[in-house]
Every structure is written in C-alpha cells, then in structure tokens.
Amino acid sequence: MEWGQMTMCDAERRLLANALLDISNEWFVLVSESCIPLFDFNTTYQYFQNSSQSFVMSIDDPGRDGRGRYNLNMAPEVELEQWRKGWQWFQVDRELAVAIVGDTVYYPKFKEFCRPGCYADEHYIQTMLTIEATHRLANRTVTWVDWSRGGPNAAHPATFGRGDITEEFLRGIREGGACMYNDRNSTMCFLFARKFAPSALEPLLELAPTVLGFG
Numbered sequence: 001m002e003w004g005q006m007t008m009c010d011a012e013r014r015l016l017a018n019a020l021l022d023i024s025n026e027w028f029v030l031v032s033e034s035c036i037p038l039f040d041f042n043t044t045y046q047y048f049q050n051s052s053q054s055f056v057m058s059i060d061d062p063g064r065d066g067r068g069r070y071n072l073n074m075a076p077e078v079e080l081e082q083w084r085k086g087w088q089w090f091q092v093d094r095e096l097a098v099a100i101v102g103d104t105v106y107y108p109k110f111k112e113f114c115r116p117g118c119y120a121d122e123h124y125i126q127t128m129l130t131i132e133a134t135h136r137l138a139n140r141t142v143t144w145v146d147w148s149r150g151g152p153n154a155a156h157p158a159t160f161g162r163g164d165i166t167e168e169f170l171r172g173i174r175e176g177g178a179c180m181y182n183d184r185n186s187t188m189c190f191l192f193a194r195k196f197a198p199s200a201l202e203p204l205l206e207l208a209p210t211v212l213g214f215g
Contacts (some may be wrong), residue, residue: 004118005115005116006110006111006114006115006120006124008016008088008120008121009107009110009120009121009124011124012030012088012100012121012125013100013101015030016026016028016097016100016101017101019097020094020097020098020101025091025094026048026049026093027048027091027092027094028050028091028092028093028094028097029048029090029091029192030088030089030090030091031089031143031192031194032089032194032195033071034159034194034195034196034197035089035143035192035193035194035196036192036193036194036196036204036206036211037191037192037194037212037214038170038173038190038191038193039174039191039212039213039214040142040212040213040214041068041214043213044191047142047188047191048091048093050182051138051181051182053136053137053138053182054090054091054092054093054096054129054136054137054138054181055090055091055092055124055138055140055141055142056086056090056091056096056125056126056129056137056138056139056141057086057087057090057139057140057141058084058085058086058126058127058129058130058134058137058139059084059085059139060081060083060084060085060087061085064184065085066083066085066161067080067083069083069085069114069117069118069119069123070083070101070118071113071114073109073112073113074109074110074113074114077105077109077173078106078109078127078131079105082127082130082131083127084113084123084124084126084127084130085122085123085126086122086123086126086141087122087141087143087145088121088122089141089143089192089194090125090141091141091142091143091191092129093136095136096129096133099128099129099132100125100128103128104176105125106124106127106128106131113195117144118166127164140179140180140183140189140196142189142190142191142192143190143191143192143193143194144173144189144190144192144193144194145157145158145193145194145195146158146160156195157194157195158195159195159196159197160195160196160197160200161196161197161199161200161211162197162199162200162202162203164200165200165203165207166203166207167207167210167211170207170211170212171211173190174188174190174212175188175210177189177190186203
C-alpha cells in the first residue's frame with residue numbers, strides 16, 4: 001500500500017468487505033491511528049444511527065488539484081463534470097459500503113488512469129458515490145483536521161502534540177462548527193479529530209473524562 005496510489009483504495013475496500021461480514025454492522029467509519037474520538041461511544045453511535053445521510057466530502061474543484069487531475073480516458077464512465085475531490089476519511093452506511101466494495105464500473109478506470117499526481121484516495125470513492133448516490137451524501141466528513149499551519153498547498157494537515165492539548169482547544173473542535181445534520185443547522189459537526197502525535201496521549205487521557213465525556 002502506497003500513499004496516493006490505488007492500493008490505498010484497495011485497502012479501504014478490503015477493510016469494508018471484512019467489516020460487512022458481520023451483519024450487525026450498520027455503519028462503517030474510516031479513521032487513522034492519529035485520530036481521536038471527540039464524544040463518547042453512545043453519542044457517536046446515535047449520531048450515525050439517526051442520520052439520513054452518509055458522510056463523504058465530495059466537491060467539484062475547478063483547480064489544478066481538482067479537475068486538473070482528471071484524465072480524459074476516464075470517459076464515458078466518468079465525465080469531467082462528474083469528477084470530485086474530498087478527504088479520505090469517510091463514514092458510510094451499509095448500503096453505500098456494499099456499493100463501494102461491489103463496484104466494477106469505476107474501479108478499473110481509476111486503477112488505470114488515476115496515478116500520481118492523481119491521488120485515488122481523494123477522488124475514487126468521492127466521485128463514484130456522487131455519480132451513483134449523490135442524494136445519500138451529506139457532502140462533508142465528521143473528521144476534523146487543520147490545514148491552516150501548512151498553507152493552501154500543504155500535502156498533510158497539522159499534527160498536534162502535548163503542548164497543543166488544552167480544554168479550550170478540544171472544546172473549540174467539539175463545539176465550534178456549523179453544518180447541516182438531517183437538513184437542520186447544527187453545531188455538532190465533528191465526531192473525530194486528527195492528527196495527534198503520541199505525545200498528546202497523556203494530556204488527552206487527563207482531559208477525556210471532563211471534556212470529552214469518557215475515560
């Protein structure tokens with residue numbers, strides 16, 4: 001598995017396929033080792049269970065890093081106006097997870113024609129689900145990241161260590177958003193956050209009971 005290669009999507013599809021074997025699984029959340037939960041399990045579970053949409057960021061970016069990565073050989077399965085970009089971290093219900101694993105229409109096109117500087121994990125699922133199930137997507141992720149430290153052309157978001165972890169910082173992530181949830185305005189927009197370094201673990205554990213509601 002290599003960053004930016006279709007092997008990243010292969011790994012995601014294998015994870016989904018394995019999780020789908022348990023028929024009790026209704027939601028499928030992709031997180032990394034540097035992610036942390038922002039709420040207790042019951043709150044997170046109810047947020048997904050009560051949602052009418054899945055959470056996949058999918059935007060039409062006209063710039064170099066959006067439509068600029070499109071390959072004309074993708075047509076007719078994927079036309080330029082259907083090309084989408086978004087963050088890798090998705091949260092999908094069972095129906096969309098099955099669609100991702102079972103896809104044989106778009107996968108071959110991406111495997112052959114989406115190669116660096118086209119990064120498949122930013123385009124494949126986002127484009128495929130927009131074409132097949134756009135009404136099922138909230139068009140946002142519930143995983144918070146901070147791109148401000150590296151500027152607009154940063155390849156990776158900011159990483160947070162011990163010195164960054166304060167009650168104010170965590171409450172700002174939990175409560176400082178504005179989004180739509182089930183077609184209503186909401187300030188509860190993020191359930192997970194990244195990227196957190198190992199040095200952040202101790203202060204996170206200290207604040208978890210009072211700020212995050214678990215531990």
